[in-house]
Amino acid sequence: MDRIDQNIVRELQKDGRLTNQELALRVGLTPSPCLRRVRQLEEDGVIRGYRAVVDPTKVGRGFEVLVSVEVRRDRETVEAFEDALRELPDVVEAYRLFGSPGCLLRIAVADIDAYERLWIERITALPGVTEVNSQIVMKRIKEPRGLPVGRQAASS
Known part of the structure; x- marks a missing residue:
């Protein structure tokens, strides 16, 4: 490029x-x-698509939670966990991490009651889950805008 x-x-x-x-x-x-x-x-796959950036509060998803999940670390369990996770529309981002926690999720729902139902009925029931820790987002300071492109200015 x-x-x-x-x-x-x-x-x-x-x-x-x-x-x-x-x-x-x-x-x-x-x-x-x-x-x-x-x-x-x-x-070339550099530009993978175009999306609308939506205000979560205006679509009933203003309550965001960052969730760290520990999963048993055998291949079959991890694959089953990831497959099941893809089916949960409230999970808007998911990352498998090196070390602990094994997985980090960003969840967007209407309110704390909706998150509690999701936590009890779906998250803790995912294959291989051994631990779930939740951090409620107080304020979004910086939103994703895509990756930086090219050389960046040196910081002083």
């Missing part, structure tokens, strides 16, 4: 709804080569 591709990705991360004309103007290209580059970035 050259500097122009990096700029294209950066601009699309800021606003995925830019028209090709607006994007071309921002990165210093004419529309036709800009579109070719965007399509190539999509074909």
Whole structure:
């Protein structure tokens, strides 16, 4: 990826709804080569998709919890746990980690009662779960905007 591709990705991360004309103007290209580059970035898997960023409170999911989960560490159990986890729509992010905890989840539900039901009925019942610890999110300070692209300025 050259500097122009990096700029294209950066601009699309800021606003995925830019028209090709607006994007071309921002990165210093004419529309036709800009579109070719965007399509190539999509074909190469650099750009994997476009999404809407939704306000969780406006869709009844303003109560967020970070949950660390310990799972028995044999391959079959871990695979069964991960397969079952993918079926839970309230789990909006999930990461398998090195060390302890073995898994970190971000869960978004309506309120504490909804989380308690999910915790009792689903999370603790997942295959191989041996421990569940919950941290309620007080305030979201920084939201994910995609990965940084290209060289970053050195910090002083």
